Amino acid sequence: MIVARLRRQLAAKARAWAAAEGVALPEALAVCAPPAHVKADVSLPWPLAVARTAKRNPLDLAKSLAVALSELPDVASASAAPPGFVNVAVKDAVLAANLKAVTLDPAGCGRDEEGAPARILVEFVSANPTGPLHMASGRGATLGDSLVRILRRLGRKADAEYYINDAGARVVLLGQSIKARYLEGKSQAAQVPEKGYHGEYLKDLAAAAPAEAASWSDERWGRYALEALLESHRRDMKAFEVSFDRWFRESELFASGAVEKTLAFLKSRGMVYEKADAVWLGTSGAEGSSDDKDRVLVKSDGKPTYFLPDIAYHLDKFERGYDRLIDIWGADHHGYVPRMKAAVAALGRPPESFHVIVHQLIHLFRGKQAVKMSKRAGTFIPLSEVVEEVGRDACRFFFALRTPDSHLNFDLELAKKQSSENPVYYVQYVHARVCAIFRKAGEAGLHAPGADLPLPDARRLAAPEERALMAKLAWFPEVLLDCERLLSPHPLANYLLELAGLFHPFYEKCPVVSAEDPAQGRARLLLCAGVRDVIREGLSLLGVSAPEQM
RNA sequence: GUCCCCAUAGCUCAAUGGAUAGAGCGCCGACCUUCUAAGUCGGUGAUGGAGGUUCGAUUCCUCCUGGGGACACCA
Numbered sequence: 001m002i003v004a005r006l007r008r009q010l011a012a013k014a015r016a017w018a019a020a021e022g023v024a025l026p027e028a029l030a031v032c033a034p035p036a037h038v039k040a041d042v043s044l045p046w047p048l049a050v051a052r053t054a055k056r057n058p059l060d061l062a063k064s065l066a067v068a069l070s071e072l073p074d075v076a077s078a079s080a081a082p083p084g085f086v087n088v089a090v091k092d093a094v095l096a097a098n099l100k101a102v103t104l105d106p107a108g109c110g111r112d113e114e115g116a117p118a119r120i121l122v123e124f125v126s127a128n129p130t131g132p133l134h135m136a137s138g139r140g141a142t143l144g145d146s147l148v149r150i151l152r153r154l155g156r157k158a159d160a161e162y163y164i165n166d167a168g169a170r171v172v173l174l175g176q177s178i179k180a181r182y183l184e185g186k187s188q189a190a191q192v193p194e195k196g197y198h199g200e201y202l203k204d205l206a207a208a209a210p211a212e213a214a215s216w217s218d219e220r221w222g223r224y225a226l227e228a229l230l231e232s233h234r235r236d237m238k239a240f241e242v243s244f245d246r247w248f249r250e251s252e253l254f255a256s257g258a259v260e261k262t263l264a265f266l267k268s269r270g271m272v273y274e275k276a277d278a279v280w281l282g283t284s285g286a287e288g289s290s291d292d293k294d295r296v297l298v299k300s301d302g303k304p305t306y307f308l309p310d311i312a313y314h315l316d317k318f319e320r321g322y323d324r325l326i327d328i329w330g331a332d333h334h335g336y337v338p339r340m341k342a343a344v345a346a347l348g349r350p351p352e353s354f355h356v357i358v359h360q361l362i363h364l365f366r367g368k369q370a371v372k373m374s375k376r377a378g379t380f381i382p383l384s385e386v387v388e389e390v391g392r393d394a395c396r397f398f399f400a401l402r403t404p405d406s407h408l409n410f411d412l413e414l415a416k417k418q419s420s421e422n423p424v425y426y427v428q429y430v431h432a433r434v435c436a437i438f439r440k441a442g443e444a445g446l447h448a449p450g451a452d453l454p455l456p457d458a459r460r461l462a463a464p465e466e467r468a469l470m471a472k473l474a475w476f477p478e479v480l481l482d483c484e485r486l487l488s489p490h491p492l493a494n495y496l497l498e499l500a501g502l503f504h505p506f507y508e509k510c511p512v513v514s515a516e517d518p519a520q521g522r523a524r525l526l527l528c529a530g531v532r533d534v535i536r537e538g539l540s541l542l543g544v545s546a547p548e549q550m
Numbered sequence: 551g552u553c554c555c556c557a558u559a560g561c562u563c564a565a566u567g568g569a570u571a572g573a574g575c576g577c578c579g580a581c582c583u584u585c586u587a588a589g590u591c592g593g594u595g596a597u598g599g600a601g602g603u604u605c606g607a608u609u610c611c612u613c614c615u616g617g618g619g620a621c622a623c624c625a
Contacts, residue, residue: 028566035569045568045606052605083605085569128625170625195624278623292553299623306625334554335620360555361619402563407556407618414562423574429588440585485566494564497573504589513585528585550588 017068023054040087047084058084092458095470102530103537119157124328126163129230132382135362136330142399144328145242146489149541159245167250175222182206241543253312262312271346283342291342311343328357359404365411390415393544397424400493430500434532435548440513456523465506473530496538
């Protein structure tokens, strides 16, 4: 909260200053973190931004701006630095007061928006129910679930949804595959179709089929396998602490007539034409279209492609009142992005209301040995197996640390062997240590559990280790806004790592329970409470536990 | 062939166009009579190559090299 308030103060003052100086500040005024060697809380490159057009010396402008900013109530000092930065230090008392409210007030954290808040729908995982969830789904699940939690924490209206492809030819193919496994199990001649699903998991499912399965049709077999696999997806997601507001079935779109309605709607908009007995979506020539060729909606055999129900699904999302659609896809689907964007435009919806986060795939290793993930070849490593091996906390934190764009290497042996060295423990350990301090403080009579801690004199928290911690805590809400801006939880995970890194030196040098006097101890206890609350809150947003003892 | 993503320390990865590029692990050397040594302190060490835009480029643009992925009337 403190940084947002400070930024508003700085921006307002700077604009007044710019008007007086006769220089033009840009619309967006970015605040950046100062480099390690500069003793300040925020750095402003604003004079550099205006120096050129104003034909003024940037350092002179910085000096002038620094004088103006020094007058602000929250500012302890503002000074110019070459080539034209203004470094601003916040008053210690402001940082200390922030300790009473480190975990933000969501209402106050929103940007200055007007009108009703947008309703956001985040769709993720949406894996085909033709096999168990694998690692890539775990990454998508981490990104999506954490993003939804963060958006909600910021007061946004965000929902999570899982789309189930339970219609079409794949069900029959799945049925043929499992039926072959079933017959194999009965020592009868059978062959899984070449393009079918060859994974071992179908053997287990076939063996578990009821007695009447002997007379099942291919499609009946397919539905049986699909529902069983879908149930495993639900179990995996639950074990991964990932929850969805709705599991949406593709078959609903056919049953309700939404698919046909969508096609009729596109026709009415003049976006559709027929060629060679097929029905095409004519987006390639459309203005601003993102796709370079037209795509088939209905094949010449009269059956819809997968594309048409997908469009119907996205139209349904809009019609349910969502203003902003965020889809999270694996990189293997990136080629589909221009097509879907073109479809959204064809529906007459603003292109910017639809956003796809494409996350790169995970390269799985066992030691130096690469493990190829292939759902159809049956050699992939299921998510559930990895979660069992390395734990949910380590898994989610590891995925959350990386930008969606990174191609991350995940070495199963290393993750297992060195699990105690995983960064997540580094963060959790701080939480456990703080909790230990509170237990000791209770035993020593310094602080009764649950009692309110008084706001201390800022001079009580003036040691470098204390001040660095207070300043870091003040950035927590900004980090959540970074996550929203980048649509990724990775700034939060990295922030928690940095916060943990600042706690340990404090712990070494600033005794709490055995402080010089009780007032000093209670001041540090308040700082500890801030650290505890931010870590607990931050880890919770990442779906990671915060143990009180380790 | 076309398109997307990536290339940063020995390894895994950070860094809204900003200053002396940060962490963790590893390695070398110190720290447990004091709230958890799963820790701290010190040392080590990096932007693939060539141009361009900019006051300023890890970041933006072009080309090259290397790696991953996608290019159906498949789902």
